[in-house]
Amino acid sequence: MKSYDAVIVGGGASGIVAAIFGKRKGASVLLCEKMPKLGKKLLVTGAGRCNLLNEKLDASFYNPEARKLVQAVLEKCGRDAILGFFRDLGLRVYTDETGRIFPVTQQAASVLKVLELEMARLEVPVKLNCEVRDIRAVAGAFEIRTANEERFISPKVIVCAGGKSYPALGADGSAYGLVRKFGHAVTEPVPCAVPLLAKDSWCHFLQGQKIRAKVAARVDGKPACDAAGELLFTQYGLSGTAILDVSREVSIAVNRDGKKNVCVAADLIPFMGDAELQKEFERRLEKKFSGEDLLEGLLPHKFSLVFREKLLKEDVPALVKALKHKEFKVNGTRGWNEAEFTAGGVPSEEVDPPTLESKRQKGLYLAGEILDVQGPRGGYNLAWAWASGAVTGASI
Numbered sequence: 528m529k530s531y532d533a534v535i536v537g538g539g540a541s542g543i544v545a546a547i548f549g550k551r552k553g554a555s556v557l558l559c560e561k562m563p564k565l566g567k568k569l570l571v572t573g574a575g576r577c578n579l580l581n582e583k584l585d586a587s588f589y590n591p592e593a594r595k596l597v598q599a600v601l602e603k604c605g606r607d608a609i610l611g612f613f614r615d616l617g618l619r620v621y622t623d624e625t626g627r628i629f630p631v632t633q634q635a636a637s638v639l640k641v642l643e644l645e646m647a648r649l650e651v652p653v654k655l656n657c658e659v660r661d662i663r664a665v666a667g668a669f670e671i672r673t674a675n676e677e678r679f680i681s682p683k684v685i686v687c688a689g690g691k692s693y694p695a696l697g698a699d700g701s702a703y704g705l706v707r708k709f710g711h712a713v714t715e716p717v718p719c720a721v722p723l724l725a726k727d728s729w730c731h732f733l734q735g736q737k738i739r740a741k742v743a744a745r746v747d748g749k750p751a752c753d754a755a756g757e758l759l760f761t762q763y764g765l766s767g768t769a770i771l772d773v774s775r776e777v778s779i780a781v782n783r784d785g786k787k788n789v790c791v792a793a794d795l796i797p798f799m800g801d802a803e804l805q806k807e808f809e810r811r812l813e814k815k816f817s818g819e820d821l822l823e824g825l826l827p828h829k830f831s832l833v834f835r836e837k838l839l840k841e842d843v844p845a846l847v848k849a850l851k852h853k854e855f856k857v858n859g860t861r862g863w864n865e866a867e868f869t870a871g872g873v874p875s876e877e878v879d880p881p882t883l884e885s886k887r888q889k890g891l892y893l894a895g896e897i898l899d900v901q902g903p904r905g906g907y908n909l910a911w912a913w914a915s916g917a918v919t920g921a922s923i
């Protein structure tokens with residue numbers, strides 16, 4: 528049976544970086560990836576452009592229960608360290624006006640390529656099509672068994688097997704079983720950055736329409752979170768960046784906590800206050816705009832169809848209310864095939880900050896999305912994958 532100083536399970540963002548940092552320290556590492564290629568998910572990130580980091584990276588952006596752990600990890604490997612790591616690999620990046628960081632090539636493939644070149648330079652052994660099926664503690668080490676009946680022995684294992692989103696790209700949640708047997712809990716994973724289901728005739732009438740809006744999610748009548756950005760009406764409900772940005776709290780409420788009273792309130796004309804909009808409609812009516820034309824220039828024409836009745840009645844206060852305080856009852860989310868990341872997984876308090884060594888099993892480390900750590904869209908989830916991969920790799 529071949530032995531290594533550490534075996535890394537999963538060749539996505541966190542696993543690749545863990546392998547690089549481990550090998551740079553002089554450890555013999557083996558990287559096992561179940562797919563035929565490394566980093567398949569990385570290639571689709573940022574719509575193929577890879578939003579690899581955020582200028583404002585800080586622990587305060589992550590889920591509250593994970594912030595202590597994230598803080599400890601970012602102290603070891605924060606924004607500047609991540610930028611320095613990629614610069615050293617030859618990757619040049621730029622920051623957009625919102626703070627999101629992308630490769631100058633605008634291609635996720637460039638990010639994967641520089642990582643692969645570094646792995647080749649360091650001669651990191653990689654086993655592809657190699658799904659780890661079992662990890663057993665045996666006499667101060669681990670025996671790692673794969674689906675192809677291979678076995679490896681190693682005193683340390685880093686599990687970087689990801690969460691459940693986009694299962695076709697490799698991570699499908701099956702790896703939670705690898706760590707459960709060491710006594711780890713797994714908080715129920717739910718899809719995040721995912722479109723929402725809403726049974727509302729507006730969605731049907733307006734499907735395909737995309738506007739800029741403000742949205743606020745409410746659970747049991749209490750504000751949960753809000754966002755501004757694109758709102759896209761679809762056949763099944765709501766999508767667009769604003770919806771993806773509030774979907775984590777909605778998904779936890781609907782999918783994990785079984786809440787029934789969940790809604791998203793939308794302000795479809797966020798660039799005007801209620802009183803200002805009311806005045807604008809009154810001005811238009813004075814100028815003899817026909818009811819049907821009242822919305823022209825404020826919203827795409829198709830919206831007149833939805834508001835036809837109110838427009839024809841020229842009921843201005845009701846129209847303002849409907850446009851600025853429309854509530855959509857949410858009755859679910861789309862599934863894992865449309866979710867960018869996972870909320871849930873191994874609770875962050877079950878690993879030691881900042882090494883990410885398991886508190887349940889010495890020599891076992893966890894990094895990346897398998898842990899219950901999430902940031903908002905905008906580069907925070909890859910930032911966590913890089914940083915957590917780096918600190919685990921450097922700890923072995």
Ligand SMILES: Cc1cc2nc3c(=O)[nH]c(=O)nc-3n(C[C@H](O)[C@H](O)[C@H](O)COP(=O)(O)OP(=O)(O)OC[C@H]3O[C@@H](n4cnc5c(N)ncnc54)[C@H](O)[C@@H]3O)c2cc1C
Nearest residue numbers: 537539540541561572573578659689697895896906908909
């Ligand atoms: C469409 C999409 C767009 C995204 N865009 C962005 C973005 O622009 N910016 C951002 O910050 N985040 C983005 N994310 C989220 C980000 O990609 C993930 O958070 C990040 O890739 C997690 O890294 P990871 O290493 O933990 O897991 P993954 O990247 O999922 O890697 C896990 C790897 O482990 C392998 N594996 C699983 N089980 C086993 C096993 N038993 N044996 C061997 N191998 C195994 C999998 O095949 C996979 O390659 C996006 C996600 C998606 C789906």
